[in-house]
Amino acid sequence: MSGVVASSHARHGLLTYTGLRNDDFRAFVYKTADYGETWTSIAGNLPAKSVNVIREDPNNPNLLLSAWTSVVRDD
Numbered sequence: 001m002s003g004v005v006a007s008s009h010a011r012h013g014l015l016t017y018t019g020l021r022n023d024d025f026r027a028f029v030y031k032t033a034d035y036g037e038t039w040t041s042i043a044g045n046l047p048a049k050s051v052n053v054i055r056e057d058p059n060n061p062n063l064l065l066s067a068w069t070s071v072v073r074d075d
Helices: none
Strands: 003-006 013-019 024-032 050-056 064-069
């Protein structure tokens, strides 16, 4: 897990997971609306990059900001 963020809205939260150590570069981003009882992927059409950080805009809970890692390999 690369991050867990409690939303400013009751019961909501965000979670990111990175598969970098396993060479899995997909975006793993989830949300909860029930205090973490269940989680739903919100990765949608994000690029295949490891998400390290996610934050909710303080004024608009529907706007999420994320940062990811790009890996360049020179094999």
